[in-house]
Amino acid sequence: MRYLTALFVLVASPALAAGDDAPKGLFNPSLGNTDFVVLLGFLLFLAILFYFGVPKMLGGMLDARAEGIRSELDEARALREEAQTLLASYERKAREVEEQSARIVTEARANAETAAEQAKADIERSITRRLAAAEDQIASAEAKASRAVRDTAASVAVAAAAEVIAGGTSATDQNKMIDEAIEEVGRQLH
Structure with missing residues (x-):
């Protein structure tokens, strides 16, 4: 404040001595x-601003804002990297x-083919057993029928x-009856 007063006295002393006849400018x-008064007021205003540290405060605010923006950018970069990592992971x-899923489908197809082949083999064995x-x-029925026919x-x-024995039939009648019996047996066999 002392410096400001001294400056004011130095600047204003010639002006007070000059009076109203002094040139304007x-x-x-x-x-x-x-x-000149506006210039002095402006200089006084600037001096007050510097005295109270307004430029430092403004600089500090701007630095804080810049730091905030920098931290937001760093955070955005970190989030972007994290998002890229997550995307790559997904x-x-x-x-x-x-x-x-491709392996499961392949295994399922292989299992289905194996099961189908196994079922086919089982059916073939079953058919073979049933045919036998x-x-x-x-054969048993034929043998039984053959025995029945023979019997x-x-x-x-x-x-x-x-x-023939009981009736005393003639030889031709006996031969005829034997032939008929043989024919009857032949018909029953076929």
């Missing part, structure tokens, strides 16, 4: 000169899931022989 130091996981069982049943033929032959 910025370089005419007189309190009657409005340009893309990698998507590829892994796709590969896994049917052939055995047919019937034997019964007929015995009955015919009994009639």
